[in-house]
Amino acid sequence: MISGRCAACRYLRRRCPSDCIFAPYFPPNNPQRFAAVHRIFGASNVGRMLQQLPPDLRAQAADTLYYEAECRVEDPVYGCVGVISRLHEQIDEAECELAKTRADIVINSDIGQQAQVQQLHDEVEDN
Amino acid sequence: MISGRCAACRYLRRRCPSDCIFAPYFPPNNPQRFAAVHRIFGASNVGRMLQQLPPDLRAQAADTLYYEAECRVEDPVYGCVGVISRLHEQIDEAECELAKTRADIVINSDIGQQAQVQQLHDEVEDN
Numbered sequence: 001m002i003s004g005r006c007a008a009c010r011y012l013r014r015r016c017p018s019d020c021i022f023a024p025y026f027p028p029n030n031p032q033r034f035a036a037v038h039r040i041f042g043a044s045n046v047g048r049m050l051q052q053l054p055p056d057l058r059a060q061a062a063d064t065l066y067y068e069a070e071c072r073v074e075d076p077v078y079g080c081v082g083v084i085s086r087l088h089e090q091i092d093e094a095e096c097e098l099a100k101t102r103a104d105i106v107i108n109s110d111i112g113q114q115a116q117v118q119q120l121h122d123e124v125e126d127n
Numbered sequence: 128m129i130s131g132r133c134a135a136c137r138y139l140r141r142r143c144p145s146d147c148i149f150a151p152y153f154p155p156n157n158p159q160r161f162a163a164v165h166r167i168f169g170a171s172n173v174g175r176m177l178q179q180l181p182p183d184l185r186a187q188a189a190d191t192l193y194y195e196a197e198c199r200v201e202d203p204v205y206g207c208v209g210v211i212s213r214l215h216e217q218i219d220e221a222e223c224e225l226a227k228t229r230a231d232i233v234i235n236s237d238i239g240q241q242a243q244v245q246q247l248h249d250e251v252e253d254n
Binding site for chain 1: 167169171179184191192195199203205206208209211214217222229231235239243247251
């Protein structure tokens with residue numbers, strides 16, 4: 001029954017067993033999902049990694065393996081480590097911006113206090 | 128010459144050719160580096176991915192493949208996608224903190240202006 005095979009078994013041109021480790025996570029209507037993980041990790045590694053997990057965690061693992069595989073296909077040098085580097089830069093920028101803003105508060109409150117003192121002096125002198 | 132083999136060729140129990148694709152990036156003194164990428168990606172996938180890159184980018188690719196493999200060994204469900212999720216949370220927190228700090232500036236400058244106006248009134252009345 002060819003039409004019932006999952007994307008992995010179609011790709012590997014084999015019968016899809018009823019307890020196929022790939023079938024729940026690689027449906028036949030999304031063949032590029034399996035093609036990506038197969039290209040980067042290899043079918044047997046993906047099967048083994050899923051098999052070693054409890055069934056309720058396999059869907060998440062399949063999703064993250066697919067994400068990693070897609071990143072590596074798009075960026076063969078850095079893969080999703082490139083994403084991590086960019087996020088670290090973004091955190092550095094946000095923290096730098098926060099430190100600057102906090103410094104501005106201190107400076108502005110000092111200037112404000114000085115201006116207030118000056119204004120009091122002026123007021124007293126005028127009267 | 129067994130002692131001259133790279134970590135990959137030692138692991139795979141084969142002769143290490145002079146043009147070995149693994150040798151420059153998997154030195155014999157760090158066997159666990161190759162063991163990790165082999166376990167997650169498979170030796171032939173790693174070799175192919177390195178081969179498809181220009182030589183000057185292969186060291187970076189080997190480093191990022193090793194990082195990804197280590198993440199997946201430590202966290203078999205999320206791998207380094209778990210790191211990405213945590214960094215996204217950290218960015219959200221930093222941006223939230225920044226927005227709060229900016230709101231504080233506006234509130235404090237309003238309170239400061241009101242206090243200054245009140246102080247001027249009091250000064251004028253006192254004199």
